[in-house]
Amino acid sequence: MTPPPSSDLPKPPAAARPPIRLSAQVLTCLVMCLIAAAIIWFTQDAPLAVFTRPAAPMWQLVIGQGLALLAAAVSYGLYRLGASSESTARTIATYARLDLAGFNPLWMALAAAIGEEMLFRAALQPLLGVWIVSLLFLVTHVPVYRFRKLDRASLVQAAGVFGSSVVLGLIFQYVGLIAAILVHLWIDIVGLLVVRSAIRSRTM
Structure with a gap:
């Protein structure tokens, strides 16, 4: 019996x-x-001195924690308002590849907050300014969010990334690096927990 051509074979x-x-x-x-x-x-x-200015470290902790809780509440509120939107669905799909078991959301959020704030805020912002650094921040997140086309959902995602970077840059500029790390940390923790909850609800 003659085997079928390779093009007719079912693909794995x-x-x-x-x-x-x-x-x-x-x-x-x-x-x-x-x-x-x-x-x-x-x-x-x-x-x-990048850790001790413009505010003293203790004030950065206090102010940063207050701003972080506010940012976390706003982040969760925005998710609830746009839970059924295409941009939210794409963001969840983007971060669904992360291993979010156990305490991983906390450690991943901490790694992202420290690494990105050290590089973009502490190192690059004094050289380039808030706006250019925020644009760079957005560009480096393009592969993560995989903006496939310039539609409304992609624009909403891009605006969120850029806006978050501007806010973090202003916090770094007027309060300090520790405060920016705390705010970034809580935004990411809330985001990753939302993603994990959404994934679990779909698999139940």
Whole structure:
């Protein structure tokens, strides 16, 4: 019996992409911190002052925690308002590849907050300013969000990323790096917990 041509054979199912592990997020954070440390060391007169100005570290903790809780509440409220939107569905699909088991949302959020704030705010913002750094922040997130076409959902996602970066940049500029890290941390924790909850509700 003559075998059918290869084009007629059923194609094997595409292998599911492996989840992105916590170790990958931590490694990314370390690389960002090393790059940031090099930039800060060679471009700033007092490198360690990046942690102590403009507000003292204790005030940064207090103000940052207050702003972080507010940001977390706003982030969750915006999700609830747009829970059924295409942009929310795409964002959930984007982050669904992360391994969100156990306490991973906390550790992943912490890695992202420290790495990105060190690089974009502490290292690059003093050189380039809030607006250019926020544009760079958006550009580096394009592969993450996989903006396929310039439609309303993509514009909403891009505006959210850019706007969040501007807010974090202003917090860094007027309060300090520690405060910016706290706000970033809580926004990401809420976002990752929302994604995990959405994934579990769909599989039940």
